[in-house]
Amino acid sequence: MNSHSKPVLSATDYDLPGQDMVYHGKVRDLYKIDDLLILVATDRISAFDHILPRSIPFKGQVLNQLAAYFLRATADDVPNWLIATPDPNVAIGRYCDPIRIEMVIRGYLTGHAWRTYKSGQRVLCGVSMPEGMRENDPFPTPIITPSTKAVEGHDEDISKEEILKQGIVTSAQWDILETYTRKLFDRGTSMAREQGLILVDTKYEFGTWQDEIMVMDEIHTPDSSRYFHLEGFQQRQDKGESQVQLSKEFVREWLMDHGFQGKDGQEMPIMPEFFVDQISERYIQLYEQVTGQSFEPDLSTNPGERIDQAIRRYLQDQSRPST
Ligand SMILES: Nc1ncnc2c1ncn2[C@@H]1O[C@H](COP(=O)(O)OP(=O)(O)O)[C@@H](O)[C@H]1O
Ligand SMILES: [Mg+2]
Known part of the structure; x- marks a missing residue:
């Protein structure tokens, strides 16, 4: 079956009752x-x-x-x-009323973090990364590297200090965001592991609804996350081979x-x-x-x-x- 015969949904333009x-x-x-x-x-x-x-x-x-x-x-x-x-x-x-940052959390040195590391930097979004890491090595504990949620154009790295300084969230709110981010990532990691996968990194969006902070948007999808195959991961690392990724990365590579x-x-x-x-x-x-x-x-x-x-x-x- 080629994709001409499969229905695709490229856009919608609905007029739903009460939509504002x-x-x-x-x-x-x-x-x-x-x-x-x-x-x-x-x-x-x-x-x-x-x-x-x-x-x-x-x-x-x-x-x-x-x-x-x-x-x-x-x-x-x-x-x-x-x-x-x-x-x-x-x-x-x-x-929800969106909180204007994306909470990126990384268990492994991959993608943007690796490119930063390779360029010689050891600090990303105010978080320091240990010496001597190779691409795709695990961090001792997952690191949180937030980015701004740009209304237009590219999102940019931002540190916790800068987020607090700019008043994007209060320090009490930050603590909740950090706790939620780690909880979600832990759960995603164990759910992935049960299926023979590694949840490499991901990002969460949060917002407030009736004064309560909640996670919104999608979580743990291939559009917001990277996964590796668990089987053979360590052997590939030891041999300096690349990892098998399940994500949109291969589309980026093709482009x-x-x-x-x-x-x-x-x-x-x-x-x-x-x-x-x-x-x-x-x-x-x-x-x-x-x-x-x-x-x-x-x-x-x-x-x-x-x-x-x-x-x-x-x-x-x-x-x-x-x-
Ligand atoms: N519960 C929610 N409340 C408000 N906005 C949300 C909620 N869930 C997701 N969103 C927003 O919906 C949009 C999802 O569509 P997406 O195609 O990802 O858009 P974008 O190009 O802005 O990333 C995002 O802008 C996201 O912030
Ligand atoms: Mg989006």
Whole structure:
């Protein structure tokens, strides 16, 4: 089956009863109704903060269901925004007032942290990194390296000190964010381990809802996290080999190989059919591996219509007085 025959959901443009705000993110479409958020995961894919020209079949379903899986599994440890998933592509929950930082947590020296380390720096976001580490080595304890949530353009590294100095959060709030971040990462790490995976690093977004801090957005998905295969990890490290990553990293690598790193003036290469299919398969594989469950795709030919109806049905059921 090639991706021409698979339905993709590239965008939505709904007119839901009572909606008072619509925002099209890079990957998801947001509809706000009072303090309710309806988050529709589309099949768009982004890399280097750019939306790529082609959508990936089933990616929205995979992301939405993975995020919901982890949010439900961790709800007893850390309060989160999710209330219901009335459709494979839809999550509904509390609309939070976003806290303008991303809490990045890293168990291993990979990606941006490794590039910083390799350049000779030993401090990242005010956190020091031990001498003598190699790429992908574990940190003695996971480090938290926050970034700013830029309204436009790239997110930037920021230290805890700077966050407090700028008054983005109070020191009491920071303590909660740090506690929640470590709790979620610990749970994600043990859940991954049970499935033969290493949760390498990830980022969390938090917001407040009725004065309570809660985790919002997606957690532990391949768009927000990196995973390695656990089996053979140490042997590969010992031999200085690269690790097997389950994440969007291979898409970034393909783009870089084709001259695109998201910099101004660079032209975005168009991904060929087979590569789009490969990305789709990788997302599905990751879903199955991380959850240990098989992925049941919703193959309806008009996902946009199906989703609209599912949301409306949900809203109607909620407004009906309970007996
Ligand atoms: N519960 C929530 N309340 C308010 N905003 C949320 C909530 N959950 C997620 N968001 C926001 O929804 C958007 C998700 O769509 P995404 O495609 O990731 O957008 P972006 O391009 O801004 O990252 C993000 O901006 C995220 O901060
Ligand atoms: Mg996002």
